Amino acid sequence: MAKISTRSFADLLIHLGLILALLAALFLAFFFVYLPFTTNHGQTITVPDVTKLSLDEMQNILNDRDLRYEVSDCTFVAGALPLTIVQQYPRANMKVKEGRKIYITITKRVAPMVSMPKLTDLTDRSAELNLRSLGLEIGERIYVPDVAKNSVLRQLYNGKEIIPGTPVPKGAKIDLEVGDGLGNTMFAVPDVVGKPLDEAKLTIQGSSLKVGTIIPVDDPEKEVGTVVRQRPEARAGERIRVGETMDLWVVGPVEPN
Structure with a gap:
């Protein structure tokens, strides 16, 4: 085996220089040859925009770019097709390495149920805000x-x-049934006494009024279902506003409103 001469100080410096040069070469080869080769250093992929796509469409696009995916959440979006992507991370146009996992949020197949709120007596604007807060x-x-x-x-x-x-x-x-504010219009009270209940209801509703309380009464001389009294009464000079209610006394028994 050949021996390296170190009899002089110059020989020692030469040997140290060779060792340092070898170490430097190994260092540079590791960081600039081995690591880039094994980690695809400098090679990036632009993340595509997969929102609004179906699962099948998204899978094809990610496979073509050597990217993976994972469903991180399911949610419901009104009007969106089931099993479509609504969110993704990393976002579109970001740079990632090959094989990176894309986390997605998809829409549910079936809409969840919510409890119908009470909207009557609210303004239509307040009712709309109430509905939207519940996803309706x-x-x-x-x-x-x-x-x-x-x-x-x-x-x-x-x-x-x-x-x-x-x-x-x-x-x-x-859908909302909303008052139009025209209830200040006054007109004569319609007379429905003596009419069958169904006919009386049509007359009241046709006059832009509402049927109020229906009170059953006994009257053997009248046919069942006949209106025998109303409030307000159809007296001369008696006026009523559009949208107001009329209570009826009907020969009973009668079904409630």
């Missing part, structure tokens, strides 16, 4: 004659009145 949507505003301008008189779902506390799917549209 305001549908059609139906204006009816009533002194309470812009006040919610009834709440409707799918064309039928819905009572507070009824479960409805998030994102459902709730």
Whole structure:
């Protein structure tokens, strides 16, 4: 085995220089050759925008870019298709390394249920804010004659009145029956005494009035269902406002309103 001569100080310096040069070469090779080769140093991928895409579309796009994904959350978004991406991280156009995992939030298949709030007697604006806070949507505003301008008189779902506390799917549209403020219009009280209850109701509603309390009474001389009294009465000079109610006394028994 060959021996390296170190008999002189110059030989020692040469040997130390060779050792340091070798160490420097190994250092540079490790950081500028080995690490870049094993970690794809300097090679980045631009994150695509996958929001509003379906799961299948998103998977194809990420696979083409050697990216992975993980569903981090599920949520409900009114109007959005089920199983579509609504959020992602990292965000679109960020630079990441190959194989990076993209965390996504997708929409649920089925809308969760919420409890229907009480909207009557609120202004239509307050009712709208109340609905939106629960994830519900305001549908059609139906204006009816009533002194309470812009006040919610009834709440409707799918064309039928819905009572507070009824479960409805998030994102459902709730229609509002709202007073138009024209209830100051005065006119003569319609006379419905002697009419069958159904006919009396049509007359009252056709006069832009509301049917109030229906009180059953005994009257053997009258046919069941006949109106025998009303309040207010249809006396000469008696006036009533649009949107007000009329109570009826009817030969009973009768069904409640």
